[in-house]
Amino acid sequence: MYSSPEYREFRDYLHANGMNVTPERMEVLSLVLKQKGHFRIEDLIRNSARRKKSISRATIYRSLKAIEQAGLIKSIRSIHDEKIFEIVKGHHDHMICELCGAIIEFYDLDLESLQDKICDSQDFLPSRHVMKIFGTCSICRNKKD
Amino acid sequence: MYSSPEYREFRDYLHANGMNVTPERMEVLSLVLKQKGHFRIEDLIRNSARRKKSISRATIYRSLKAIEQAGLIKSIRSIHDEKIFEIVKGHHDHMICELCGAIIEFYDLDLESLQDKICDSQDFLPSRHVMKIFGTCSICRNKKD
DNA sequence: AGAATAATTGAGAATGAATCTCAATTATTC
């Protein structure tokens, strides 16, 4: 129970920050890990609600914040400016289709190193970045014909 | 009065979309153009409130939406996830200091063309993008010593 | 294991941004 590396990492984060390991926090992480791809907070709340022992909205918010700070999830915004979380699985950037809303992940090493170079030229020390390209995905492009 | 190119552009947008040119809308644009760099909606509302004829919150929101759709401003999010507008002056990206919150604009041609190349490889047709690099700005780096 | 201490939870209240409602007002058209 709660033995995969993500739980361990989260426990370590909690310990390192003088926070308690509670069933609620572990359960929220478990709900998170069940999501595939991107998810909204409301989805988690709804999922939790249909369980025997549901977790309060406040606690879900609080736990998500901790899980985010532990580096296990991160938030992005949809085309409609809606907050969406995703499980952190190594860095990548996003293409977002303005027609169908699809979120396409990509990673490009040249892009990463070019960014470092740009930061360097401004004496800026980067810690992380967000890059979103909006446009039309290949599926929607072909539909249009 | 209201003769600079931005007003003309906004009027054109309104006409093109069957919307009326009202003193309120022009005044909101005027408030926007008075801002330097980045601004929050609340700043505009406060600025408007201290005028002889103040404009309602609802109308400021409505006008900003129109001004944004006219392409004269665009919105970004601060480190604290707060919505911030900026006047569109040709495309650029952002470095955001996590210590002092400073927003540094930059533009890099290599970055732009690399992005096009990446989109091409995914058959994705880009229309615009957002790139934010978080980290520590040069001023804060030097303070730390 | 049990007591003491500090952190956490839940339920609902509170906040804050953004949107909506609708009657009164105003821009536009003819």
Place this chain on the structure above:
DNA sequence: GAATAATTGAGATTCATTCTCAATTATTCT
């Protein structure tokens, strides 16, 4: 200038998120 359609303002409303605080629970210490 009259008729028509769009807009405005004030306040109500919505929706996401945070806060409050008493009751509960995890952790620590012996």
